[in-house]
Amino acid sequence: MAPSNNPKTPHIALLPSSGMGHLTPFLRLAATLLHNNCSITFITIQPTITSAESNTLSRFFTSLPQINPLKFQIHPFDPTTATSTDPFYLHYEAIRRSAHLLPPLLLSLPPLSALITDISLTSAFIPIIATLRIPTQILFTCSAAMLAFYLHFPTQFTKNGNEFPEFFDIPGLLPIPKSSIPPLLHDPTNLFTTQFVENGQALIKADGILINTFDYLELEVLDALNGGEVVPSLPPVLTIGPLKPCEFERGTPLSWLDEQPEGSVVYVSFGSKTALSGEQIKELGIGLEKSGFRFLWVLKSKMVDREEKTKDLEKMLSDGFFERNKENGLVVMDWVEQGEILGHKAVGGFVSHCGWNSITEAIWNGIPVLGWPQGGDQRINAGVLERNGMGIWVKEWGWRGEGGVVKGEEIGEKVRELMEDVGLKRGANKVKEGARMAVGEGGSSDKGLKGIVEMFLEDINGN
Numbered sequence: 001m002a003p004s005n006n007p008k009t010p011h012i013a014l015l016p017s018s019g020m021g022h023l024t025p026f027l028r029l030a031a032t033l034l035h036n037n038c039s040i041t042f043i044t045i046q047p048t049i050t051s052a053e054s055n056t057l058s059r060f061f062t063s064l065p066q067i068n069p070l071k072f073q074i075h076p077f078d079p080t081t082a083t084s085t086d087p088f089y090l091h092y093e094a095i096r097r098s099a100h101l102l103p104p105l106l107l108s109l110p111p112l113s114a115l116i117t118d119i120s121l122t123s124a125f126i127p128i129i130a131t132l133r134i135p136t137q138i139l140f141t142c143s144a145a146m147l148a149f150y151l152h153f154p155t156q157f158t159k160n161g162n163e164f165p166e167f168f169d170i171p172g173l174l175p176i177p178k179s180s181i182p183p184l185l186h187d188p189t190n191l192f193t194t195q196f197v198e199n200g201q202a203l204i205k206a207d208g209i210l211i212n213t214f215d216y217l218e219l220e221v222l223d224a225l226n227g228g229e230v231v232p233s234l235p236p237v238l239t240i241g242p243l244k245p246c247e248f249e250r251g252t253p254l255s256w257l258d259e260q261p262e263g264s265v266v267y268v269s270f271g272s273k274t275a276l277s278g279e280q281i282k283e284l285g286i287g288l289e290k291s292g293f294r295f296l297w298v299l300k301s302k303m304v305d306r307e308e309k310t311k312d313l314e315k316m317l318s319d320g321f322f323e324r325n326k327e328n329g330l331v332v333m334d335w336v337e338q339g340e341i342l343g344h345k346a347v348g349g350f351v352s353h354c355g356w357n358s359i360t361e362a363i364w365n366g367i368p369v370l371g372w373p374q375g376g377d378q379r380i381n382a383g384v385l386e387r388n389g390m391g392i393w394v395k396e397w398g399w400r401g402e403g404g405v406v407k408g409e410e411i412g413e414k415v416r417e418l419m420e421d422v423g424l425k426r427g428a429n430k431v432k433e434g435a436r437m438a439v440g441e442g443g444s445s446d447k448g449l450k451g452i453v454e455m456f457l458e459d460i461n462g463n
């Protein structure tokens, strides 16, 4: 549907970068703003990398026909001109290098109150959008702890190259050990590092930062960010989370779960783009079996779903695995609606890589987490869970591809600990309550969201 020309309705464009971890919170925010009387244009990058993105987008636009879809066709670019082999970071780079194509697209729309875009595009997009005099808000799709690290890191980087201190001391946070920072940042020439530093430096030029977290979870660091203690002159950081799963995300529930007793199943997933090694997959299978708990495991052997050629699970797991576990376990290699699974009464624990969306979904449903961070911001996020008493993680288990294979025996023990620790369940329920209060009428995140809509309204009314 065409965006409204009503001069009294804020018209917001949203433009995420690639991957489900970025797309999902943007879609949830778009739906929420729509329900708060905004007119929405949702800009989609063409082409998308994964089938999950294209399928989700088509469901989203079908279920919310009031939203105006707009395609942003990016220029192809030669990946050999960038220092990375990661398909997602290369895609960010392709989008960033197409930033000059954005103005004609935005000018084709009725006047915009704001463009909400993504952290990974910040340094490339902000200068271009500023020439159009459109306010830019960044939707930060990770934790506030990670936002503080994002802002702090460039100050260390310019000073010391890749000679990092043992601990990063950042206001509002416990010291972050060098071993917890995203592994790629240890290579100053990597594309990820270059983008990370440039985006971190550009954040202060945004008009505002919206963040998918809530006061109860990360109050100290949010105070430090908004008090100018992390970096001076930061625009306001408004909490609007946790952004909850929406109607368009409803899928066919897994009927297997309905047959399992309450709280008996451990759900295992490493998000939308993390593939474990063949050896680690086998050991994880052994570990789940040894834990003695029922399990639902979403298994990925490739980063990009379109490349998942074989779904021959028998070959990936130990001999006789399926026969032995046919009653107790379900392994799937397809996309599942994780929000629904975590909300199912049969699920009692979550083994997660600690992607921020997975964490917010666990929080929303009060599910304790065994964190097994694999890369990026995930150790920093695992720390947030641990401090809030709803998660555990084993610091000695290496990042993906580093530190050797974790043996099944050890995995089994930790899964048992996750499923049997009543303190963790209590912690998860407390955080869940905090989350529900934050987004409920008059809660901190509800005020954050309504505040931003109010600000857009005041701008169009010239106040």
Ligand code: UDP
Binding pocket: 019, 020, 021, 022, 024, 269, 270, 271, 272, 273, 274, 298, 334, 335, 336, 337, 338, 339, 354, 355, 356, 357, 358, 359, 361
């Ligand atoms: N997800 C899902 N089904 C799957 C795999 C992933 O619904 O089969 C969703 C998950 O619920 C989350 C997102 O994909 O919303 C993954 O984001 P996250 O930040 O957790 O991790 P990433 O995939 O970015 O590493």
